[in-house]
Amino acid sequence: DWTMGAFRAEAIARIRDQVGEGRVVCGLSGGVDSAVAAALIHQAIGERLTCIFVDHGLMRAGEAEEVVATFRDRFNIRLVHRDASDLFLGALRGVTDPEEKRKTVGRLFVEVFEEEQRRLGGADFLAQGTLYPDVIESVSATGGPSVTIKSHHNVGGLPERMRMRLVEPLRELFKDEVRALGRELGLPEGIVGRHPFPGPGLAIRIPGEVTREKADLLRKVDAIFLEEIRAAGLYDAIWQAFAVLLPVRTVGVMGDQRTYDHACALRAVTSTDGMTADVYPFDMGFLTRVANRIVNEVRGVNRVTYDITSKPPGTIEWE
Numbered sequence: 001d002w003t004m005g006a007f008r009a010e011a012i013a014r015i016r017d018q019v020g021e022g023r024v025v026c027g028l029s030g031g032v033d034s035a036v037a038a039a040l041i042h043q044a045i046g047e048r049l050t051c052i053f054v055d056h057g058l059m060r061a062g063e064a065e066e067v068v069a070t071f072r073d074r075f076n077i078r079l080v081h082r083d084a085s086d087l088f089l090g091a092l093r094g095v096t097d098p099e100e101k102r103k104t105v106g107r108l109f110v111e112v113f114e115e116e117q118r119r120l121g122g123a124d125f126l127a128q129g130t131l132y133p134d135v136i137e138s139v140s141a142t143g144g145p146s147v148t149i150k151s152h153h154n155v156g157g158l159p160e161r162m163r164m165r166l167v168e169p170l171r172e173l174f175k176d177e178v179r180a181l182g183r184e185l186g187l188p189e190g191i192v193g194r195h196p197f198p199g200p201g202l203a204i205r206i207p208g209e210v211t212r213e214k215a216d217l218l219r220k221v222d223a224i225f226l227e228e229i230r231a232a233g234l235y236d237a238i239w240q241a242f243a244v245l246l247p248v249r250t251v252g253v254m255g256d257q258r259t260y261d262h263a264c265a266l267r268a269v270t271s272t273d274g275m276t277a278d279v280y281p282f283d284m285g286f287l288t289r290v291a292n293r294i295v296n297e298v299r300g301v302n303r304v305t306y307d308i309t310s311k312p313p314g315t316i317e318w319e
Protein backbone atom coordinates (compact mmCIF):
# COMPACT_ATOMS: atom_id res chain seq x y z
CA ASP A 1 0.00 0.00 0.00
CA TRP A 2 2.27 2.68 -1.36
CA THR A 3 1.22 6.28 -0.89
CA MET A 4 2.90 9.62 -1.45
CA GLY A 5 2.71 10.30 2.28
CA ALA A 6 4.79 7.19 2.96
CA PHE A 7 7.22 8.04 0.18
CA ARG A 8 7.66 11.50 1.63
CA ALA A 9 8.43 10.21 5.12
CA GLU A 10 10.88 7.66 3.74
CA ALA A 11 12.55 10.22 1.48
CA ILE A 12 12.99 12.64 4.38
CA ALA A 13 14.58 9.92 6.50
CA ARG A 14 16.93 8.98 3.67
CA ILE A 15 17.98 12.62 3.12
CA ARG A 16 18.73 13.07 6.84
CA ASP A 17 20.68 9.89 6.81
CA GLN A 18 22.75 10.87 3.79
CA VAL A 19 23.36 14.50 4.68
CA GLY A 20 23.98 14.18 8.40
CA GLU A 21 25.09 17.57 9.69
CA GLY A 22 26.17 18.68 6.18
CA ARG A 23 25.09 21.65 4.13
CA VAL A 24 23.20 21.39 0.84
CA VAL A 25 22.82 23.78 -2.09
CA CYS A 26 20.05 23.36 -4.62
CA GLY A 27 19.54 25.18 -7.91
CA LEU A 28 15.99 26.37 -8.46
CA SER A 29 14.76 26.89 -12.00
CA GLY A 30 11.12 27.73 -11.46
CA GLY A 31 10.25 24.26 -12.74
CA VAL A 32 8.44 21.50 -10.91
CA ASP A 33 11.35 19.11 -10.36
CA SER A 34 13.77 21.45 -8.64
CA ALA A 35 10.90 22.99 -6.65
CA VAL A 36 9.77 19.64 -5.27
CA ALA A 37 13.34 18.53 -4.54
CA ALA A 38 13.98 21.78 -2.64
CA ALA A 39 10.74 21.62 -0.63
CA LEU A 40 11.42 18.00 0.33
CA ILE A 41 15.02 18.62 1.36
CA HIS A 42 13.94 21.70 3.31
CA GLN A 43 11.53 19.56 5.31
CA ALA A 44 14.37 17.17 6.02
CA ILE A 45 17.15 19.59 7.00
CA GLY A 46 15.66 23.11 7.22
CA GLU A 47 18.23 25.90 7.43
CA ARG A 48 21.05 23.73 6.21
CA LEU A 49 19.57 23.95 2.72
CA THR A 50 20.24 27.03 0.60
CA CYS A 51 18.63 27.42 -2.79
CA ILE A 52 20.29 29.32 -5.59
CA PHE A 53 18.05 30.79 -8.26
CA VAL A 54 20.06 31.99 -11.25
CA ASP A 55 17.67 34.32 -13.07
CA HIS A 56 18.79 34.48 -16.71
CA GLY A 57 16.12 37.00 -17.68
CA LEU A 58 14.61 34.46 -20.06
CA MET A 59 11.77 33.24 -17.87
CA ARG A 60 8.08 33.63 -18.64
CA ALA A 61 6.09 36.61 -17.38
CA GLY A 62 5.89 36.74 -13.58
CA GLU A 63 7.86 33.54 -13.03
CA ALA A 64 10.94 34.87 -11.29
CA GLU A 65 8.74 36.79 -8.85
CA GLU A 66 6.70 33.66 -8.13
CA VAL A 67 9.80 31.62 -7.34
CA VAL A 68 10.97 34.20 -4.81
CA ALA A 69 7.50 34.68 -3.34
CA THR A 70 6.98 30.96 -2.90
CA PHE A 71 10.33 29.83 -1.61
CA ARG A 72 11.63 32.77 0.36
CA ASP A 73 8.45 34.44 1.56
CA ARG A 74 6.08 31.55 1.98
CA PHE A 75 8.26 28.53 2.73
CA ASN A 76 11.02 30.46 4.49
CA ILE A 77 13.69 28.66 2.55
CA ARG A 78 17.09 30.34 2.40
CA LEU A 79 17.24 31.61 -1.16
CA VAL A 80 19.85 33.43 -3.17
CA HIS A 81 18.19 35.20 -6.09
CA ARG A 82 20.81 36.32 -8.56
CA ASP A 83 19.55 38.58 -11.34
CA ALA A 84 22.01 37.78 -14.10
CA SER A 85 19.93 38.92 -17.05
CA ASP A 86 22.50 41.50 -18.23
CA LEU A 87 25.17 38.84 -18.26
CA PHE A 88 23.11 36.29 -20.18
CA LEU A 89 21.67 38.74 -22.69
CA GLY A 90 25.10 40.25 -23.22
CA ALA A 91 26.61 36.84 -23.94
CA LEU A 92 23.78 36.00 -26.33
CA ARG A 93 24.35 39.11 -28.42
CA GLY A 94 25.00 38.12 -32.02
CA VAL A 95 24.39 34.42 -31.29
CA THR A 96 21.88 32.89 -33.72
CA ASP A 97 22.78 29.21 -33.86
CA PRO A 98 20.46 27.13 -31.63
CA GLU A 99 23.19 24.89 -30.21
CA GLU A 100 25.41 27.86 -29.54
CA LYS A 101 22.56 29.54 -27.67
CA ARG A 102 22.06 26.41 -25.57
CA LYS A 103 25.76 26.15 -24.82
CA THR A 104 26.07 29.84 -23.98
CA VAL A 105 23.21 29.70 -21.50
CA GLY A 106 24.43 26.41 -20.02
CA ARG A 107 27.99 27.61 -19.56
CA LEU A 108 26.98 30.91 -17.95
CA PHE A 109 24.53 29.15 -15.70
CA VAL A 110 27.31 26.99 -14.30
CA GLU A 111 29.64 29.97 -13.88
CA VAL A 112 27.07 32.04 -12.02
CA PHE A 113 25.94 29.10 -9.92
CA GLU A 114 29.51 28.32 -8.87
CA GLU A 115 30.15 31.94 -8.04
CA GLU A 116 27.10 32.11 -5.77
CA GLN A 117 27.98 28.78 -4.25
CA ARG A 118 31.47 30.03 -3.36
CA ARG A 119 29.98 33.21 -1.94
CA LEU A 120 27.96 31.04 0.42
CA GLY A 121 31.16 29.47 1.65
CA GLY A 122 30.60 26.19 -0.16
CA ALA A 123 28.48 23.19 0.69
CA ASP A 124 28.88 19.46 1.18
CA PHE A 125 26.09 18.37 -1.13
CA LEU A 126 24.48 19.46 -4.35
CA ALA A 127 20.77 18.70 -4.68
CA GLN A 128 19.27 17.92 -8.06
CA GLY A 129 15.73 17.25 -9.20
CA THR A 130 16.76 14.29 -11.37
CA LEU A 131 13.78 12.10 -12.28
CA TYR A 132 13.66 8.44 -13.27
CA PRO A 133 13.29 9.22 -17.00
CA ASP A 134 16.45 11.40 -16.78
CA VAL A 135 18.32 8.47 -15.26
CA ILE A 136 17.09 6.13 -18.02
CA GLU A 137 17.85 8.63 -20.75
CA SER A 138 21.42 9.19 -19.65
CA VAL A 139 22.00 5.44 -19.42
CA SER A 140 20.53 4.72 -22.84
CA ALA A 141 22.45 7.65 -24.28
CA THR A 142 25.67 5.71 -23.73
CA GLY A 143 24.50 2.39 -25.14
CA GLY A 144 24.45 2.15 -28.91
CA PRO A 145 24.45 4.67 -31.70
CA SER A 146 22.55 7.85 -31.03
CA VAL A 147 22.27 11.33 -32.37
CA THR A 148 22.19 14.39 -30.17
CA ILE A 149 19.27 16.44 -31.38
CA LYS A 150 19.61 19.16 -28.79
CA SER A 151 22.12 19.60 -25.99
CA HIS A 152 19.95 19.91 -22.92
CA HIS A 153 20.63 22.41 -20.27
CA ASN A 154 18.83 22.33 -16.95
CA VAL A 155 19.64 22.85 -13.32
CA GLY A 156 20.66 19.19 -13.12
CA GLY A 157 23.43 19.75 -15.62
CA LEU A 158 26.16 20.92 -13.29
CA PRO A 159 29.63 19.65 -14.09
CA GLU A 160 31.68 16.96 -12.40
CA ARG A 161 34.29 19.46 -11.31
CA MET A 162 31.94 20.81 -8.66
CA ARG A 163 32.89 17.65 -6.81
CA MET A 164 30.06 17.68 -4.38
CA ARG A 165 28.14 14.63 -3.43
CA LEU A 166 24.70 14.57 -5.00
CA VAL A 167 21.35 14.49 -3.25
CA GLU A 168 18.76 13.30 -5.76
CA PRO A 169 15.60 12.45 -3.84
CA LEU A 170 13.39 12.17 -6.95
CA ARG A 171 15.45 9.59 -8.82
CA GLU A 172 12.76 6.93 -8.61
CA LEU A 173 9.85 9.10 -9.65
CA PHE A 174 8.03 9.93 -12.84
CA LYS A 175 6.70 13.42 -13.55
CA ASP A 176 3.15 12.71 -12.39
CA GLU A 177 4.50 11.28 -9.13
CA VAL A 178 6.68 14.34 -8.61
CA ARG A 179 3.57 16.48 -9.01
CA ALA A 180 1.70 14.36 -6.47
CA LEU A 181 4.60 14.67 -4.03
CA GLY A 182 4.68 18.44 -4.58
CA ARG A 183 1.00 18.67 -3.62
CA GLU A 184 1.68 16.49 -0.58
CA LEU A 185 4.40 18.99 0.41
CA GLY A 186 1.98 21.90 0.07
CA LEU A 187 3.53 23.55 -2.98
CA PRO A 188 1.09 25.85 -4.80
CA GLU A 189 -0.75 24.46 -7.82
CA GLY A 190 0.82 27.19 -9.97
CA ILE A 191 4.20 25.50 -9.51
CA VAL A 192 3.16 21.86 -9.18
CA GLY A 193 0.94 21.79 -12.25
CA ARG A 194 3.16 24.02 -14.35
CA HIS A 195 4.02 23.03 -17.90
CA PRO A 196 7.65 22.00 -18.47
CA PHE A 197 9.97 24.85 -19.43
CA PRO A 198 13.36 24.38 -21.08
CA GLY A 199 16.53 25.37 -19.21
CA PRO A 200 17.62 27.89 -21.88
CA GLY A 201 14.21 29.52 -21.52
CA LEU A 202 12.96 32.02 -24.05
CA ALA A 203 16.35 32.06 -25.79
CA ILE A 204 15.28 29.00 -27.77
CA ARG A 205 11.84 30.45 -28.52
CA ILE A 206 13.33 33.44 -30.32
CA PRO A 207 14.87 32.10 -33.53
CA GLY A 208 17.69 34.42 -34.60
CA GLU A 209 19.35 36.88 -32.26
CA VAL A 210 17.94 37.22 -28.75
CA THR A 211 17.51 40.72 -27.36
CA ARG A 212 15.82 42.07 -24.25
CA GLU A 213 13.22 43.81 -26.43
CA LYS A 214 12.33 40.57 -28.20
CA ALA A 215 12.17 38.67 -24.90
CA ASP A 216 9.81 41.34 -23.50
CA LEU A 217 7.62 41.12 -26.60
CA LEU A 218 7.52 37.33 -26.45
CA ARG A 219 6.61 37.35 -22.74
CA LYS A 220 3.54 39.46 -23.54
CA VAL A 221 2.39 37.19 -26.36
CA ASP A 222 3.02 34.07 -24.29
CA ALA A 223 1.12 35.47 -21.29
CA ILE A 224 -1.98 36.17 -23.39
CA PHE A 225 -1.93 32.68 -24.90
CA LEU A 226 -1.58 31.04 -21.48
CA GLU A 227 -4.19 33.29 -19.91
CA GLU A 228 -6.74 32.26 -22.57
CA ILE A 229 -5.81 28.60 -22.18
CA ARG A 230 -6.39 28.82 -18.43
CA ALA A 231 -9.64 30.76 -18.90
CA ALA A 232 -10.89 28.05 -21.26
CA GLY A 233 -10.03 25.38 -18.66
CA LEU A 234 -7.56 23.70 -21.02
CA TYR A 235 -4.27 24.18 -19.14
CA ASP A 236 -4.13 20.74 -17.54
CA ALA A 237 -5.15 18.95 -20.74
CA ILE A 238 -2.07 20.34 -22.48
CA TRP A 239 1.50 19.15 -21.91
CA GLN A 240 3.07 22.42 -23.02
CA ALA A 241 1.81 25.62 -24.63
CA PHE A 242 3.93 28.60 -25.57
CA ALA A 243 4.61 31.27 -28.14
CA VAL A 244 7.61 31.64 -30.45
CA LEU A 245 8.69 35.05 -31.72
CA LEU A 246 9.60 34.73 -35.38
CA PRO A 247 12.51 36.58 -36.96
CA VAL A 248 10.24 37.68 -39.79
CA ARG A 249 8.31 40.89 -40.16
CA THR A 250 5.17 40.94 -42.22
CA VAL A 251 2.83 43.63 -43.54
CA GLY A 252 -0.49 44.19 -41.84
CA VAL A 253 -3.16 46.82 -41.44
CA MET A 254 -4.30 48.36 -38.16
CA GLY A 255 -7.11 50.91 -38.47
CA ASP A 256 -6.08 52.75 -41.61
CA GLN A 257 -2.38 52.32 -40.94
CA ARG A 258 0.05 49.98 -42.60
CA THR A 259 2.05 47.95 -40.08
CA TYR A 260 5.30 46.04 -40.58
CA ASP A 261 5.88 43.97 -37.49
CA HIS A 262 6.92 40.59 -36.07
CA ALA A 263 5.03 37.40 -36.78
CA CYS A 264 4.70 34.88 -33.97
CA ALA A 265 3.78 31.23 -33.75
CA LEU A 266 1.75 29.51 -31.06
CA ARG A 267 2.51 25.91 -30.10
CA ALA A 268 0.48 23.58 -27.90
CA VAL A 269 0.95 19.84 -27.65
CA THR A 270 -0.22 16.84 -25.70
CA SER A 271 2.34 14.30 -24.58
CA THR A 272 3.07 11.92 -21.72
CA ASP A 273 6.85 12.26 -21.60
CA GLY A 274 7.91 14.85 -24.16
CA MET A 275 9.43 12.16 -26.37
CA THR A 276 6.52 12.22 -28.79
CA ALA A 277 3.80 14.83 -29.01
CA ASP A 278 0.55 15.60 -30.78
CA VAL A 279 -0.77 18.99 -31.70
CA TYR A 280 -3.54 20.19 -29.42
CA PRO A 281 -6.72 20.53 -31.51
CA PHE A 282 -8.03 23.93 -30.42
CA ASP A 283 -11.20 25.03 -32.08
CA MET A 284 -10.94 27.92 -34.54
CA GLY A 285 -12.99 30.23 -32.31
CA PHE A 286 -10.39 29.87 -29.57
CA LEU A 287 -7.45 30.45 -31.89
CA THR A 288 -8.94 33.52 -33.57
CA ARG A 289 -9.79 35.00 -30.16
CA VAL A 290 -6.20 34.56 -29.01
CA ALA A 291 -4.85 35.95 -32.30
CA ASN A 292 -7.04 39.04 -32.06
CA ARG A 293 -5.96 39.71 -28.51
CA ILE A 294 -2.29 39.35 -29.35
CA VAL A 295 -2.39 41.64 -32.37
CA ASN A 296 -4.48 44.22 -30.53
CA GLU A 297 -2.62 44.15 -27.22
CA VAL A 298 1.01 43.59 -28.17
CA ARG A 299 2.49 46.42 -30.18
CA GLY A 300 5.16 45.04 -32.44
CA VAL A 301 3.38 41.79 -33.34
CA ASN A 302 0.89 41.84 -36.22
CA ARG A 303 0.53 38.22 -37.31
CA VAL A 304 -0.19 34.97 -35.48
CA THR A 305 0.24 31.43 -36.76
CA TYR A 306 -0.47 28.06 -35.13
CA ASP A 307 2.17 25.35 -35.39
CA ILE A 308 0.44 22.08 -36.39
CA THR A 309 3.54 19.85 -36.52
CA SER A 310 3.60 16.73 -34.37
CA LYS A 311 6.74 15.20 -32.83
CA PRO A 312 8.23 13.48 -34.69
CA PRO A 313 9.03 14.89 -37.18
CA GLY A 314 8.98 18.27 -35.42
CA THR A 315 10.45 18.76 -31.98
CA ILE A 316 8.37 20.49 -29.31
CA GLU A 317 10.64 23.52 -29.07
CA TRP A 318 11.64 25.31 -32.27
CA GLU A 319 15.37 25.27 -31.47
Ligand code: XMP
Pocket residue numbers: 102149150151152153154155196197198199200240274275311314315316317318319
Ligand atom coordinates in the same frame (compact mmCIF):
# COMPACT_ATOMS: atom_id res chain seq x y z
P1 XMP B 1 12.07 18.90 -27.77
O1 XMP B 1 12.08 20.30 -28.24
O2 XMP B 1 13.40 18.22 -27.90
O3 XMP B 1 11.77 18.96 -26.24
O4 XMP B 1 10.96 18.10 -28.42
C1 XMP B 1 11.32 17.87 -25.44
C2 XMP B 1 11.02 18.40 -24.05
O5 XMP B 1 12.22 18.84 -23.44
C3 XMP B 1 12.13 20.22 -23.10
N1 XMP B 1 13.45 20.82 -23.32
C4 XMP B 1 14.35 21.06 -22.35
N2 XMP B 1 14.28 20.87 -21.01
N3 XMP B 1 16.46 21.73 -20.81
C5 XMP B 1 15.34 21.23 -20.26
O6 XMP B 1 15.30 21.09 -19.03
C6 XMP B 1 16.61 21.93 -22.12
O7 XMP B 1 17.65 22.39 -22.61
C7 XMP B 1 15.49 21.58 -22.94
N4 XMP B 1 15.26 21.63 -24.28
C8 XMP B 1 14.00 21.17 -24.49
C9 XMP B 1 11.05 20.78 -24.00
O8 XMP B 1 10.48 21.96 -23.47
C10 XMP B 1 10.10 19.62 -24.06
O9 XMP B 1 9.31 19.54 -22.89
